Structure formats: C-alpha cells, structure tokens
Amino acid sequence: MSQAIQFDPIRLPPEAEELRIEVRAFLAEELANGGFDPRSTILTSAFDKEFSKRVGAKGWIGMTWPKKYGGQERSFLERYVVTEEFRVANAPTAAHFTADRQSGPVLLKYAPEHIKQEVLPAITRGECTFCIGMSEPNSGSDLFAASTRATPTEGGYLINGTKLWTSNAHQSDFMIGLFRTSPPTKENRRHGLTQFLVRLKQPGITINPVRNMAHKHEFNEVVFEDLFIPEDHILGEVDGAWKQATSELAYERSGPERFLETYYVLTELVRVLGDKPDPRAAEGIGRLVAQVHTLRRMSVSVNGMLQAGKEPVLEGSIVKDVGTIWEQTLPDKARSLSAFVDAEPSNRATFDEVLQYATTIAPKLTIQGGTTEVLRGIIARGLGLR
Amino acid sequence: MSEADALLVDATTRIFQDLCDPQTVNAATDAAWKAPLWQALEESGLTLAWVPEEQGGAGASLADGFAIAGVSGRFAVPLPLGETLLAGWLLGVAGLDSPTGAMTVAPSRPRDRLTLTSEGTLQGRALGIPFAGSVETIVALASQDGANHVVHIAAKDCVIQSAPGLSGDGRDAVTFDGVVPLAIAPLPDGLGENCLSLMGAAVRAAQIGGALQEILTMASEYAQERVAFEKPIAKFQAVQHNLARLAGETAAAVAAASSAADTIHTIQGLGDAAFFEVAAAKIRAGEAAGEGAAIAHQVYGAIGFTEEHILHRFTQRLWAWRDDFGNESEWAVQLGEFVADGGADELWPLLASR
Numbered sequence: 001m002s003q004a005i006q007f008d009p010i011r012l013p014p015e016a017e018e019l020r021i022e023v024r025a026f027l028a029e030e031l032a033n034g035g036f037d038p039r040s041t042i043l044t045s046a047f048d049k050e051f052s053k054r055v056g057a058k059g060w061i062g063m064t065w066p067k068k069y070g071g072q073e074r075s076f077l078e079r080y081v082v083t084e085e086f087r088v089a090n091a092p093t094a095a096h097f098t099a100d101r102q103s104g105p106v107l108l109k110y111a112p113e114h115i116k117q118e119v120l121p122a123i124t125r126g127e128c129t130f131c132i133g134m135s136e137p138n139s140g141s142d143l144f145a146a147s148t149r150a151t152p153t154e155g156g157y158l159i160n161g162t163k164l165w166t167s168n169a170h171q172s173d174f175m176i177g178l179f180r181t182s183p184p185t186k187e188n189r190r191h192g193l194t195q196f197l198v199r200l201k202q203p204g205i206t207i208n209p210v211r212n213m214a215h216k217h218e219f220n221e222v223v224f225e226d227l228f229i230p231e232d233h234i235l236g237e238v239d240g241a242w243k244q245a246t247s248e249l250a251y252e253r254s255g256p257e258r259f260l261e262t263y264y265v266l267t268e269l270v271r272v273l274g275d276k277p278d279p280r281a282a283e284g285i286g287r288l289v290a291q292v293h294t295l296r297r298m299s300v301s302v303n304g305m306l307q308a309g310k311e312p313v314l315e316g317s318i319v320k321d322v323g324t325i326w327e328q329t330l331p332d333k334a335r336s337l338s339a340f341v342d343a344e345p346s347n348r349a350t351f352d353e354v355l356q357y358a359t360t361i362a363p364k365l366t367i368q369g370g371t372t373e374v375l376r377g378i379i380a381r382g383l384g385l386r
Numbered sequence: 387m388s389e390a391d392a393l394l395v396d397a398t399t400r401i402f403q404d405l406c407d408p409q410t411v412n413a414a415t416d417a418a419w420k421a422p423l424w425q426a427l428e429e430s431g432l433t434l435a436w437v438p439e440e441q442g443g444a445g446a447s448l449a450d451g452f453a454i455a456g457v458s459g460r461f462a463v464p465l466p467l468g469e470t471l472l473a474g475w476l477l478g479v480a481g482l483d484s485p486t487g488a489m490t491v492a493p494s495r496p497r498d499r500l501t502l503t504s505e506g507t508l509q510g511r512a513l514g515i516p517f518a519g520s521v522e523t524i525v526a527l528a529s530q531d532g533a534n535h536v537v538h539i540a541a542k543d544c545v546i547q548s549a550p551g552l553s554g555d556g557r558d559a560v561t562f563d564g565v566v567p568l569a570i571a572p573l574p575d576g577l578g579e580n581c582l583s584l585m586g587a588a589v590r591a592a593q594i595g596g597a598l599q600e601i602l603t604m605a606s607e608y609a610q611e612r613v614a615f616e617k618p619i620a621k622f623q624a625v626q627h628n629l630a631r632l633a634g635e636t637a638a639a640v641a642a643a644s645s646a647a648d649t650i651h652t653i654q655g656l657g658d659a660a661f662f663e664v665a666a667a668k669i670r671a672g673e674a675a676g677e678g679a680a681i682a683h684q685v686y687g688a689i690g691f692t693e694e695h696i697l698h699r700f701t702q703r704l705w706a707w708r709d710d711f712g713n714e715s716e717w718a719v720q721l722g723e724f725v726a727d728g729g730a731d732e733l734w735p736l737l738a739s740r
Contacts, residue, residue: 084738270726377630
C-alpha cells in the first residue's frame with residue numbers, strides 16, 4: 001500500500017442540496033396522489049414503468065450524461081442525492097435504475113454512435129429497462145468462467161448458452177451480455193470475453209422465472225439458442241471485456257443503494273422503540289445511527305473522488321464490504337433491540353412485517369455487486385497482499 | 387485536505403519521525419527522549435496550536451489542530467499533546483492566557499462534575515484524567531450556580547492519585563477540593579457544559595484514526611514478510627480477509643473522525659450538528675479501535691504480544707482512547723435519545739443534512 005487510507009470529508013455542494021428539495025417535493029406529491037406505495041415497493045415489487053417515466057420527465061435518469069443523448073450534464077454528487085432520496089422513500093426505481101447506474105454508462109463509453117442515439121435518450125425518458133447478463137449456472141463470482149458462446153457468422157455472431165440469476169430479465173428491453181468469443185489463454189484466463197448489446201424481445205431467447213425465497217419473481221434464467229446479434233452491437237474490444245469492467249466497479253459499489261437497501265428497518269425500529277427508549281434501546285439506536293452516518297460519509301467521499309476523476313477502486317470496495325455487513329446484520333440487531341417492545345400486535349405490525357422481509361432478503365445482499373469474499377480479495381490486492 | 391493543512395501535517399510528521407519514532411521510544415531505558423521532543427513541539431507552535439496569537443499561541447485553525455491530533459495517533463505519541471491542545475483551546479475561548487509546558491484537561495468522563503464555591507475554591511473529584519501526574523497545568527470546567535467557568539489550575543495544588551491506565555500514560559484520579567485556581571473566566575455564550583467532551587471526543591477520534599492507519603500499514607507489511615507453512619502469511623486468504631476488515635474499520639474511523647473535525651471547523655460552534663457528528667465519530671472510531679486492535683494482534687501472533695514489539699504502543703492507546711471523553715456506550719445512549727426524541731421520520735433528514 002503506497003499511501004494511508006483517506007476519506008476526505010466531502011460535503012454535497014449547494015446545487016445538490018437544492019435538488020434534494022425538488023426531489024422531496026416530487027416524492028411527497030407522488031405519495032399524496034397515490035403514485036406509488038412504499039410498502040408494496042418493499043414487500044411486493046419495486047418495478048413500475050409508469051413511475052420511471054415520471055422520473056424521466058423530471059430529468060433524473062441519466063442525469064450525468066451529455067445533453068445530446070438526453071442527459072442533463074449534472075454531477076455525480078447531484079445524482080447521489082436523487083439515488084439516496086428515492087431509496088429512503090422506498091420509491092419503485094427498478095425499471096430504470098440498472099440502466100441509469102451501469103448500462104447507460106457502458107453504452108456511453110463503448111457503443112457505436114447510432115446505438116447511443118437510439119437507446120440513451122429512451123433510457124433517460126424512463127422507457128427502457130436493462131438487465132445484466134453476467135452470471136451463468138457455472139459462473140457467478142468467478143465472472144471469467146462465463147461460457148455462453150458468441151460464434152462469428154455472416155455480419156455478426158450467433159449466441160448459444162444460458163445466463164442465470166438475471167434480475168428483471170422478464171421485464172427488460174435490453175441486456176448487456178458477457179459472452180465468450182475466444183477461449184482463455186494460458187497467460188490470461190480473463191481473455192476471450194466480449195460485451196454485447198442484446199435486444200431481448202426477439203426469437204432465439206427464452207426467459208424462465210426463478211422464484212426467490214421471498215416468493216418473488218426477480219431472478220430469471222435466460223436461454224439463448226442461435227440468437228443472431230449484428231456486429232455493430234459489440235460494446236468495446238472483442239475478447240477484451242475484462243479491461244472494461246474494473247473502472248465501472250467503483251460506481252457500482254460505492255453508491256448509497258449499497259447500504260440503504262434495508263434502511264426501512266432502522267426507521268421502523270426507531271418508531272417502535274418510541275420517544276423515550278430505555279438505555280439499552282437508546283444505545284442500540286445510537287450505534288446503528290453512528291454506523292450508517294459513517295457509511296454515508298464514506299460513500300459521499302468516494303463519489304467526490306469519482307467526480308474529481310479519480311479511480312477509487314480500493315475505497316469503493318471498502319464501502320461495499322462494510323456497507324453490506326451493516327445491511328445484513330441490521331435486521332438481527334433490530335430484532336434484538338425490539339425484543340421488549342409491547343407484544344400487542346398492532347403496536348408493531350408494520351415493524352414486524354418489514355423486519356421479516358429484510359431478514360429473508362439479507363442473504364442476497366452480499367451477492368449483488370460482488371460477494372464479501374470477492375470484495376475482500378480486491379481490498380487485499382489494494383493493500384499489496386496479493 | 388488543504389495545502390496549508392498538508393504542510394502542517396508534513397512538518398508534524400517530520401518532528402515525530404525524528405524524535406518520537408515508536409521503535410526508539412519503545413527501546414529507550416530512560417525518559418531522555420521526552421524533553422527534546424516536547425521542546426521541538428513547543429518551538430514549532432504545535433502545543434498551543436489552538437491558542438489565539440494574541441494569547442501567546444499559534445492561532446491555527448480548528449482543522450489544523452485535528453490534523454495534528456491525527457498525526458500524533460499515527461506515532462502513538464506518549465506525551466500530552468492532544469490534551470495540551472484541548473487545554474489551550476479552552477483557555478483561549480475563555481480569553482485566558484496559556485502558560486507554556488504540558489497541560490491536561492478535566493473532567494474527561496461524562497459523569498464527573500467540578501463546582502466552584504462562592505469562596506472561589508474548587509470542589510469535586512475527576513477520574514481517569516490523562517497525564518494528570520506529569521503536567522504542570524490542569525484546565526478544567528467548573529460550574530457555579532448553573533454558570534460554567536474555565537479555571538486554570540496548578541497541578542501541584544491538587545491531590546493526584548496516579549494510575550497508569552491501559553496505555554501507561556496515566557489516567558489519574560484528581561481531587562480538586564479546596565484548590566484555588568490561578569485564573570477563572572466564564573465560558574462564553576454559545577458553549578455549554580458539553581463543549582470539552584465534544585472537543586475531547588473529536589480529538590480522540592482523530593487519534594484513533596491515525597493509529598489505525600499506522601497498524602494497518604504495519605500489519606500489511608508484516609504479513610508479507612512473515613513466512614509460515616512455507617509462504618508469506620499474506621498469501622493466506624484468511625489473513626487477507628482479516629486485513630481487509632482492518633482496512634474497513636480504519637476507513638470508517640478515519641471518515642467519521644475527519645467528518646466530525648470538518649463540522650466543528652466549518653460551523654465554528656458546538657451545537658446540534660457538532661453533537662451529532664462527534665457522537666457518531668466517537669462511537670464508530672471506538673468500535674473500530676476495538677475491532678482493529680484485535681485484528682492487528684491476530685496477524686502478528688505472539689511477537690505482537692511482547693513488550694519488545696511496538697504494536698502494543700498503538701493497541702493499548704487505542705483501547706485507552708476509546709474510554710476518554712465518553713466511551714461508545716455513553717455516546718450511543720445520548721445519540722439514541724437524541725434520535726428518538728426527534729422521531730423516526732426525522733432521522734433521514736438528520737442523516738442527509740450531514
């Protein structure tokens with residue numbers, strides 16, 4: 001490690017705080033007129049295309065992108081405010097969030113001009129949903145083991161194989177797929193994979209649901225049988241996708257969604273413990289609040305580094321590692337702290353409902369965006385250990 | 387960090403590298419290293435960094451003082467530099483001149499209170515006062531009829547019961563009964579009884595962050611040198627993951643401490659925002675101190691448990707600093723009550739406001 005770990009105390013700039021007021025007003029209006037229901041976002045589905053279109057109309061999807069592609073050319077710190085306010089309000093952002101966070105930026109960097117012009121503005125209008133085609137039956141954390149083949153053919157490639165755990169594939173328009181165009185080499189096992197833009201609504205693709213243990217249909221199995229993809233849908237370098245992945249990771253791993261996914265548990269915990277908690281309960285709240293405040297300050301700091309053009313891969317991985325553990329342990333801590341709350345069911349019905357849900361989904365929090373083990377490997381590399 | 391801050395950090399670092407190298411201090415058979423170190427710190431204005439120039443100090447910014455504290459943590463400095471900074475700050479805000487020499491502050495525990503009688507003498511006892519047995523001056527907060535005063539006391543006038551504390555630096559019991567202060571001035575408007583514990587906790591959080599940065603570097607290097615089972619232990623995934631956790635705890639302590647320091651510096655006051663940030667920083671840095679020290683010892687094994695090795699200079703101070711100016715539990719109860727009083731729906735606006 002060359003230099004001591006630093007997290008400068010970046011504050012969100014005034015324009016971001018002005019935007020926060022607008023976002024809160026929008027969310028309040030949506031709640032008032034029944035635009036979305038936070039409870040059903042948590043418990044049932046966060047996917048709502050109509051809501052995404054209304055967000056798009058506000059200019060809050062792809063808001064950091066160039067204006068010529070429908071963006072607003074605003075800063076990452078402004079986007080940060082939109083993301084965290086939507087997350088805490090339990091707004092249904094699933095129909096646009098993947099495209100906004102990672103697919104759009106990949107297209108911006110690697111797609112040919114005519115695809116950028118076609119797809120990016122549609123994303124910003126909230127009309128276009130993306131899914132991530134990385135994991136396979138035998139390739140999860142070990143991304144470079146992907147074996148779905150892209151075989152050259154006249155004018156493009158034929159795709160054969162299966163992607164798995166693909167969230168929202170059944171409701172998506174596009175996938176950014178990682179396919180094998182060459183075998184790995186002896187020197188570099190990461191060689192031979194290529195990213196493609198896949199149009200999902202066409203023959204050659206079968207999407208099968210995989211229900212999760214919370215009884216929701218989010219995961220899918222996506223089977224490709226001789227799917228034709230034209231050559232101009234290649235994103236970036238043939239066989240060189242591994243070079244494209246790393247710089248995006250800091251964006252994917254350091255955002256507020258990486259520690260706020262179960263934040264509603266904390267809100268409801270404070271509510272059931274009441275305005276005069278005993279010392280045990282007060283200490284529990286105090287520690288949780290100190291921890292989430294610290295995570296947010298770390299996360300804002302990393303986003304400040306990104307805005308300044310740095311590549312804080314180590315710092316971003318640390319935020320995800322510490323954030324995931326916090327999110328995952330939150331339901332159990334809340335359960336323990338609420339143990340002596342009056343058992344009259346009506347007093348704690350809402351709390352118990354979200355607590356049960358968060359307990360059920362906690363295991364998956366480590367999987368998305370890199371498992372804890374993978375992240376700690378990256379951190380160890382940053383420390384010079386491997 | 388601003389450029390001026392960076393220069394100050396560099397200058398402070400150089401003094402410690404030359405005169406307070408943990409290895410040298412650890413191997414020293416006498417205290418001969420202390421005098422030249424303190425002299426260098428005084429001559430460069432670091433001890434009275436927070437004292438205004440017109441009162442004999444360096445008039446440095448609040449941010450600068452916290453940066454100095456952070457560096458002192460990185461060297462596990464076994465002298466009352468942080469305490470002298472705090473004492474000078476307290477004298478300065480009350481408009482009192484600062485003496486030269488080492489100082490400490492009282493009280494350092496949340497439930498200890500000192501009072502000033504109508505005859506102008508002090509009453510009360512404070513426990514766990516850092517370095518009380520080795521300083522000339524104690525600066526204390528004392529109340530009289532509900533009003534808070536800053537008092538400047540000669541340490542020799544007090545009854546001091548020495549105790550080494552976890553770090554060996556001294557966490558002494560001081561009895562103030564009947565002591566006549568050398569100077570008394572009211573605490574200015576805008577500062578409350580909790581001002582010393584807020585500033586003290588923010589200094590300790592900065593020191594904890596510095597010490598964790600250092601043991602992370604040390605332990606990462608050691609893991610690459612130490613061979614066991616025919617390879618450097620850094621190559622074992624279990625060791626890598628422990629060190630990655632240490633990096634996470636270090637990051638949390640550093641981020642929380644620098645955010646609290648920035649808040650005090652920017653707002654120039656110790657109201658609700660400072661309370662929230664300092665409480666969070668002392669809680670999170672304190673948690674990190676415990677977790678981090680345990681991981682570093684795990685990496686070092688038996689050698690780290692010897693007197694000869696310098697690791698204990700850091701870990702024992704990390705444990706001691708957790709307890710000064712309020713431990714995690716004490717701050718967490720206060721912060722939890724504050725949050726509960728505001729109500730569930732005010733928590734997010736509070737977090738987002740920082």
